[in-house]
Amino acid sequence: MSLTHALLGFLGYQPMTGxxxxxxxxxxxxxxxxxxxxxxxxxxSKMKEEGWLTMEVEHQEDRPNRKVYSITAAGREELHRWxxxxxxxxxxxxxxxxxxxxxxxxEKEEMLAQLRHHLALHQEQLAAYQETVRETIRQNVKxxxxxxxxxxxxxxxxxxxxxxxxxxxxxxxxxxxxxxxxK
Amino acid sequence: MSLTHALLGFLGYQPMTGxxxxxxxxxxxxxxxxxxxxxxxxxxSKMKEEGWLTMEVEHQEDRPNRKVYSITAAGREELHRWxxxxxxxxxxxxxxxxxxxxxxxxEKEEMLAQLRHHLALHQEQLAAYQETVRETIRQNVKxxxxxxxxxxxxxxxxxxxxxxxxxxxxxxxxxxxxxxxxK
DNA sequence: AACCCCATGTAAGGCGTTACATGATTTC
DNA sequence: GAAATCATGTAACGCCTTACATGGGGTT
Numbered sequence: 331m332s333l334t335h336a337l338l339g340f341l342g343y344q345p346m347t348g349x350x351x352x353x354x355x356x357x358x359x360x361x362x363x364x365x366x367x368x369x370x371x372x373x374x375s376k377m378k379e380e381g382w383l384t385m386e387v388e389h390q391e392d393r394p395n396r397k398v399y400s401i402t403a404a405g406r407e408e409l410h411r412w413x414x415x416x417x418x419x420x421x422x423x424x425x426x427x428x429x430x431x432x433x434x435x436x437e438k439e440e441m442l443a444q445l446r447h448h449l450a451l452h453q454e455q456l457a458a459y460q461e462t463v464r465e466t467i468r469q470n471v472k473x474x475x476x477x478x479x480x481x482x483x484x485x486x487x488x489x490x491x492x493x494x495x496x497x498x499x500x501x502x503x504x505x506x507x508x509x510x511x512x513k
Numbered sequence: 514m515s516l517t518h519a520l521l522g523f524l525g526y527q528p529m530t531g532x533x534x535x536x537x538x539x540x541x542x543x544x545x546x547x548x549x550x551x552x553x554x555x556x557x558s559k560m561k562e563e564g565w566l567t568m569e570v571e572h573q574e575d576r577p578n579r580k581v582y583s584i585t586a587a588g589r590e591e592l593h594r595w596x597x598x599x600x601x602x603x604x605x606x607x608x609x610x611x612x613x614x615x616x617x618x619x620e621k622e623e624m625l626a627q628l629r630h631h632l633a634l635h636q637e638q639l640a641a642y643q644e645t646v647r648e649t650i651r652q653n654v655k656x657x658x659x660x661x662x663x664x665x666x667x668x669x670x671x672x673x674x675x676x677x678x679x680x681x682x683x684x685x686x687x688x689x690x691x692x693x694x695x696k
Numbered sequence: 697a698a699c700c701c702c703a704t705g706t707a708a709g710g711c712g713t714t715a716c717a718t719g720a721t722t723t724c
Numbered sequence: 725g726a727a728a729t730c731a732t733g734t735a736a737c738g739c740c741t742t743a744c745a746t747g748g749g750g751t752t
Contacts, residue, residue, distance in 0.1 A: 393703065451601075577720085
């Protein structure tokens with residue numbers, strides 16, 4: 331399970347609650363992995379039973395108590411084992427490509443509308459990466475001094491940017507082809 | 514549900530059995546969508562109850578009977594409606610990127626092994642697209658005369674190739690960066 | 697007054713995979 | 725003799741999303 335190992339990864343930096351972990355997801359790896367709180371909480375419980383985490387309750391007066399999880403030696407070993415294990419290529423599973431594949435059923439203008447809409451979405455995503463995500467990484471490296479880690483965070487971001495760039499170019503080419511040679 | 518609409522799409526070309534449909538998936542769109550027979554069969558049943566398909570049993574002597582499904586007018590309308598509906602961007606969900614993100618925990622050589630392995634997988638995938646898939650499309654257009662359809666099949670393949678190319682370049686750059694400036 | 701933040705969960709349902717079940721014919 | 729092809733399914737399980745449940749404190 332990948333969620334388990336992503337949680338181990340973040341807890342390798344420092345002890346945290348499920349709520350904190352959700353925020354880490356939302357602010358860093360959200361563009362290639364995410365989970366809802368309703369999945370994170372039970373997963374943390376199971377990981378504790380597995381012996382990969384320990385938990386301590388931090389009592390608070392005007393807010394709900396915090397359950398702070400820490401990674402154990404067994405947890406670090408499991409993370410390291412998983413990180414070295416060869417990874418399979420992730421399947422694409424993109425419904426948009428199904429729509430393109432059967433695009434012969436659409437009128438020229440209907441198809442162009444789909445493509446233009448998708449182009450806009452990817453352009454937005456790209457802008458978010460270049461502004462928000464890059465800046466988040468910079469601040470994190472500055473605040474924690476994790477330079478080696480920051481290098482790898484940057485690599486995943488580079489891949490995200492290349493991915494969006496690829497989509498944008500493909501959309502633009504597809505639009506051009508349909509506009510000029512079609513119908 | 515996207516499986517439903519992919520099935521409608523293929524049945525829009527001609528009536529088929531679940532078994533035939535599985536082969537269509539495996540030979541054309543497998544690189545961005547697929548399904549097992551154990552999911553296809555019950556889905557076809559539901560689609561029939563929904564009124565999008567009709568079914569006729571073709572009796573065979575030495576083999577199991579074939580259940581041939583045909584798309585109805587309602588099915589075609591549903592397909593068309595779905596094709597026009599704006600598509601959201603597919604989430605990436607790539608466990609390999611999680612491994613990269615937490616790559617600071619690995620030794621230089623462990624990380625290079627991961628990257629080289631992944632590079633090889635994407636190179637294989639790319640080769641398959643350029644040989645097998647491109648050829649399958651060519652033959653299909655030739656056999657059925659579906660030139661307009663063939664254009665869109667080609668678009669999805671272009672995207673697949675660009676996707677693999679992107680990964681290959683990224684892997685090569687990542688390997689180079691780690692080999693020269695690291696540890 | 698309405699909404700967001702903090703902080704924890706449970707329950708139901710959807711989509712997908714893996715395993716189980718059957719069985720004749722053809723190909724290596 | 726073993727494996728693949730044809731042809732249909734059911735059952736159990738895993739991962740994930742959505743909805744439900746609680747409730748005080750701060751912000752607009």
